[in-house]
Amino acid sequence: MIKVEGLYHSYSNDENYAVKNANFEIPKGEIFGFLGPSGAGKSTTQGILTGLLQLQKGNVNVAGYDVKNISQKMFNKIGMSFEQSNVYSKLTAKENLDFYRKLFDGQTREPADLLKLVGLDGKENVRAGEFSKGMKHRLTFARSMINNPELWFLDEPTTGLDPAIASEIKDIIRKENNNGVTVFLTTHNMFIADELCNRVAFIVDGEIKLIDSPKNLKLQYGEQLVDVEFRKNGTVVKETFSTIKEEEKQRLQKVILDYEIQSMHTKEATLEEIFIKVTGRGLV
Amino acid sequence: MKLWHSFVKEILLASRGFYFYVEIVMAFVFLFLLLFVIPDNFSNKSTEYLYLDLPKAAADAFMEFSVAEDLDQQGEAVEIKSGKNIYPANLIETDTSKIYYLESAEAVIQLAEDEKNFGGIVKLNEAGDGLAYEYYLQGYESERMKNLLLLFHNTEMSKLEETFNAQEVRPLSDGFEPLTDKQNMVPVFLTFNGSFMGMFIIAAYIFLDKKEGVIKAYAVTASSVWQYLMSKIGVILTTTLVSSLIITIPVMGTQPNYLLMVIFLLATGFFASTLGLFLASFYKDIVAAFGAIYGLIIVIMLPNIAYFIPSWDPVWLKIIPSYPMLEGFKEIILPGGDAAFVLWTSLGFLVAGLLLFVFSNKRYQHSLTV
Ligand SMILES: Nc1ncnc2c1ncn2[C@@H]1O[C@H](COP(=O)(O)OP(=O)(O)O)[C@@H](O)[C@H]1O
Numbered sequence: 244m245i246k247v248e249g250l251y252h253s254y255s256n257d258e259n260y261a262v263k264n265a266n267f268e269i270p271k272g273e274i275f276g277f278l279g280p281s282g283a284g285k286s287t288t289q290g291i292l293t294g295l296l297q298l299q300k301g302n303v304n305v306a307g308y309d310v311k312n313i314s315q316k317m318f319n320k321i322g323m324s325f326e327q328s329n330v331y332s333k334l335t336a337k338e339n340l341d342f343y344r345k346l347f348d349g350q351t352r353e354p355a356d357l358l359k360l361v362g363l364d365g366k367e368n369v370r371a372g373e374f375s376k377g378m379k380h381r382l383t384f385a386r387s388m389i390n391n392p393e394l395w396f397l398d399e400p401t402t403g404l405d406p407a408i409a410s411e412i413k414d415i416i417r418k419e420n421n422n423g424v425t426v427f428l429t430t431h432n433m434f435i436a437d438e439l440c441n442r443v444a445f446i447v448d449g450e451i452k453l454i455d456s457p458k459n460l461k462l463q464y465g466e467q468l469v470d471v472e473f474r475k476n477g478t479v480v481k482e483t484f485s486t487i488k489e490e491e492k493q494r495l496q497k498v499i500l501d502y503e504i505q506s507m508h509t510k511e512a513t514l515e516e517i518f519i520k521v522t523g524r525g526l527v
Numbered sequence: 528m529k530l531w532h533s534f535v536k537e538i539l540l541a542s543r544g545f546y547f548y549v550e551i552v553m554a555f556v557f558l559f560l561l562l563f564v565i566p567d568n569f570s571n572k573s574t575e576y577l578y579l580d581l582p583k584a585a586a587d588a589f590m591e592f593s594v595a596e597d598l599d600q601q602g603e604a605v606e607i608k609s610g611k612n613i614y615p616a617n618l619i620e621t622d623t624s625k626i627y628y629l630e631s632a633e634a635v636i637q638l639a640e641d642e643k644n645f646g647g648i649v650k651l652n653e654a655g656d657g658l659a660y661e662y663y664l665q666g667y668e669s670e671r672m673k674n675l676l677l678l679f680h681n682t683e684m685s686k687l688e689e690t691f692n693a694q695e696v697r698p699l700s701d702g703f704e705p706l707t708d709k710q711n712m713v714p715v716f717l718t719f720n721g722s723f724m725g726m727f728i729i730a731a732y733i734f735l736d737k738k739e740g741v742i743k744a745y746a747v748t749a750s751s752v753w754q755y756l757m758s759k760i761g762v763i764l765t766t767t768l769v770s771s772l773i774i775t776i777p778v779m780g781t782q783p784n785y786l787l788m789v790i791f792l793l794a795t796g797f798f799a800s801t802l803g804l805f806l807a808s809f810y811k812d813i814v815a816a817f818g819a820i821y822g823l824i825i826v827i828m829l830p831n832i833a834y835f836i837p838s839w840d841p842v843w844l845k846i847i848p849s850y851p852m853l854e855g856f857k858e859i860i861l862p863g864g865d866a867a868f869v870l871w872t873s874l875g876f877l878v879a880g881l882l883l884f885v886f887s888n889k890r891y892q893h894s895l896t897v
């Protein structure tokens with residue numbers, strides 16, 4: 244569905260690259276997670292893939308179209324939800340969708356159904372200008388599915404939403420994917436990525452550091468960890484130890500011998516911990 | 528079809544915005560001014576205050592002569608209010624001046640000073656066999672004016688009259704009523720409220736859309752950015768037509784060639800809106816664009832000055848687009864105006880507009896962000 248080779252992009256048209264030598268391929272039907280801290284180059288990459296930004300260097304093929312000479316027809320197959328919501332604030336939620344659906348050629352979805360899906364039912368006739376940030380974001384998200392896209396670009400779809408709604412959005416993405424939609428998911432929320440993605444790419448400073456499935460990553464990097472609570476000088480202390488690193492194993496042994504253990508649980512490394520370990524960087 | 532849907536949406540947006548009404552309300556304000564405030568012809572009668580410091584017989588003779596010049600051959604007793612003072616006067620109104628005959632020399636001097644008008648005292652000369660004039664000028668009259676007064680009083684009237692009559696004056700056109708001063712204002716309103724207002728309004732619309740980021744959303748649909756831009760131009764042309772007709776129909780009636788006018792309004796409106804699009808493509812928001820907009824206002828207002836002061840008409844002025852626009856609108860409302868000029872000028876604006884449109888479209892496509 245997507246093939247990217249040797250992609251570079253510089254906003255200042257010099258060696259100062261926002262995206263550096265990106266290579267990846269996304270097969271049909273996959274949810275591909277594009278993960279990285281803010282400023283890593285995620286939105287830039289997505290912008291080039293959707294033709295918003297001029298392709299400067301590299302080969303990019305999206306949904307069978309060469310991005311070098313984009314045809315407007317390509318967008319009948321593509322949906323895009325923006326990081327910054329961008330709807331007409333002077334139009335109502337329904338008017339926004341009613342207008343947008345007319346800009347596509349094929350079958351489009353009913354605005355009322357979409358608004359219900361994202362929990363905006365009852366707000367159809369309210370102008371988007373009166374919406375909260377989260378509601379605008381949901382409207383932007385709903386709009387991106389109106390043309391029944393085969394390939395769906397989602398830039399931070401859950402950022403700024405409260406957890407309950409984020410979880411609903413996650414379910415919608417999974418459901419669409421089950422119907423065969425390929426998803427390019429840009430996020431810095433590792434929990435969502437972990438739950439949804441078939442594969443993830445870690446991107447830092449414009450460079451893709453690795454691409455793999457969350458499961459493989461956990462097998463490969465996810466050492467077994469132990470959470471231990473113990474009583475030390477009258478207070479309860481909580482610490483996490485690796486069961487692989489020699490030094491930590493010895494410290495764990497010492498704790499068990501010297502102190503009174505209150506509880507002890509093993510746990511799997513999270514995607515976030517793996518990200519930090521691989522890239523040496525946090526996610527914010 | 529997508530262009531049509533975009534146009535309908537833009538009309539809806541415009542009707543919920545502010546700028547759309549500004550232009551329409553302005554049209555009504557101008558209409559009101561034209562109909563009720565601006566006279567058919569501006570009065571340019573000079574006002575003079577005179578006191579006759581003459582013996583009764585001489586004064587009566589002078590007055591008799593003066594009254595004969597009055598439009599209805601009789602003087603009118605009036606009171607002039609100036610500051611706290613009221614001066615009784617006898618008003619003689621000719622087709623070029625209003626002459627107030629006052630009751631004292633002091634009144635003339637005071638009024639000439641307070642009202643900044645021309646004052647004069649007529650006396651007998653020292654020999655007692657002729658008239659002497661004392662003028663109270665404002666100090667800023669030109670040498671030419673002073674020389675004229677000298678000439679006037681030191682040359683025999685009959686000689687002057689001979690010279691005047693020997694000058695041949697030929698009218699340039701005949702058979703047509705010239706435009707009244709009021710009608711002469713119409714091209715100005717059409718050029719600025721009609722065509723050029725569109726330039727600012729479209730830029731304002733673009734900046735609103737830039738702020739909301741909706742251009743990006745449009746760019747990822749199966750419709751093209753050029754359709755988005757064209758639908759905006761459509762809205763501008765609609766309001767241009769409406770606001771221009773609001774002014775023209777009540778003031779000009781059936782005199783103008785309306786078909787020609789619609790063509791010219793569309794062509795000039797198209798040009799002005801593409802200029803606005805082009806301008807807006809360089810700036811992030813209206814604040815950043817303010818300097819450029821302000822500069823542009825100054826430049827396009829210049830031909831307006833030449834329009835009202837025919838003696839100032841440098842060649843370079845003619846390349847400012849508002850110049851041919853003013854000329855074109857004038858030809859349209861003038862009976863027997865030059866239709867060929869209007870059509871050629873329309874074509875020129877259309878071609879220039881198309882070029883700007885192509886450039887703007889490229890710029891908008893290449894300046895999208897994520
Ligand atoms: N319009 C722009 N002009 C110049 N630099 C930009 C622009 N947009 C993004 N950048 C820069 O490019 C880099 C990548 O940004 P972006 O792709 O938005 O990151 P992400 O989406 O991963 O947070 C950042 O350093 C950012 O400052």
Ligand SMILES: [Mg+2]
Pocket residue numbers: 282285286287326398
């Ligand atoms: Mg981003």
